Amino acid sequence: VTVKSSDQDTVTAAGEQRNDPPKEEPWQAALKTTVVSVEAGEFRGHKVSLWDLLHSRYIPEENRKELLELYEAGELTLEQVKTVVSTIVSRAAAAAGRAEPVGTEAEPRVELVATEAE
Numbered sequence: 068v069t070v071k072s073s074d075q076d077t078v079t080a081a082g083e084q085r086n087d088p089p090k091e092e093p094w095q096a097a098l099k100t101t102v103v104s105v106e107a108g109e110f111r112g113h114k115v116s117l118w119d120l121l122h123s124r125y126i127p128e129e130n131r132k133e134l135l136e137l138y139e140a141g142e143l144t145l146e147q148v149k150t151v152v153s154t155i156v157s158r159a160a161a162a163a164g165r166a167e168p169v170g171t172e173a174e175p176r177v178e179l180v181a182t183e184a185e
Contacts, residue, residue, distance in 0.1 A: 094139050101145060105153050107160035117145075120152045125159040 091099075099118040106112070108125065121131050134151060137143040143151075 092139070097145055098138070098148070101149065103149055103153055105156050107157045108163070110156065110160075117149060117152055120156055123156065125156040125163075126152065130155065 095118070098121065099116050101117045102114040103117060103120070104114055105120065110120070110123075120126065121134065126134075134143070134148060138145070138148050
């Protein structure tokens, strides 16, 4: 009986490890399910999730990290994140379209400006 019980526990534990994906945080799910239309760059004419926009080439890594930290901490609302991300992507795509040298991928740098809420 002990051996059988032990086998069942092992199978259950192994099954749980294989079948349970990492749990997604609610704030991550909100960013992945909130879609916006950004008429810029390769996103023109498409609805794109905020998560995908945040991880696009238009958002520099340091800006992405800062936005995610502020949103996760509750210092920025989803609407504020949407506004900031859409603005950064639009400006960066416009700047890249005007000034990007042929054959290179420019990485725009955009400073975050303080909002009234901050």
